[in-house]
Amino acid sequence: METFATRGYHNASLAEIAERAGLTQAGVLHHFRSKAGLLTGVLDLRDRDDIAALGEERPRGLAFLRHLVETAARNAEREGIVRLYAVLSAESVTEGHPAQEYFAARYEGLRALLVEALEEAGTLGEIPAGLDPTAAACAVIAVMDGLQVQWLLAPGEVDMAAATELVIGALLGRPLSEAG
Template structure:
């Protein structure tokens, strides 16, 4: 429940309250990391007790899972119902980095939690491992498609190239977070991909 002007207490719909907790947890984890953030801090930010937060999420780890699922759903929505193939998918990656420049909170959350997840028994370790495996598979498949379509040379190694592309994107995000004006993530990502595959990418779709 929250207070409106005059002190009246108003009960928030469960879905609305749950969404508020997730947004607040996302911001808190992005600022402080999972290990340093506490349920008490998140509860205080949304005007609840710890028990109140645990009414919606069974544990701090469960809250983290909800935050990661929320972040993941954003990327899925951007991808749309039909995934682009070949070089069009690599163009999609470039445009994703361009959009990320307008959502620092999500980028910071991902970067902080990804770094933390390499520690022993971190609750997000499996999520990040699965996500990297899935992303690498998507990029490698796009390169295989591009090779089959004659868009890139037959000797482009999809496995190694996909790893370099993903590592480049992650590294650029870190540089951008540390010094936002120092790098154009989209431009640098495109330059790296073009150098790796030896072909220009198709132009971005106009909306």
């Protein structure tokens, strides 16, 4: 994880990864078959950890947006994972990148979860009428990803959770803590 996070996929070597893991290159390849397979395994591990933090069932409506603020706060304690995500998500837009499909599907899934949560919140009267759930979902994801990059560059100056909560509150027209 650390090697991919600090060097990116293309500059990370299997030799360095194997050395950090206390294995030979052949040992790494025995478990993951390829460097791309290893990358997918690392990304899947990150997702399993995030899903476990979510609990047995996804929070509904604005509770899901509050969960995103909690995720931003938790990410401030996981620099390696945040760096891995920021580097690889940006790198994945290049032609032939092995994580391109992963990130395309991840963003599609995140947008769908947020749209669903915002529609639930709309049904419950928790958000203002006329808020476009799809545009709002894209905006929240963009803010969270952008904040991660800013935080990595200036961790003492960027509070990802506070900024995420502020932007969600702006979309709602009131602080998230007062909503719903």
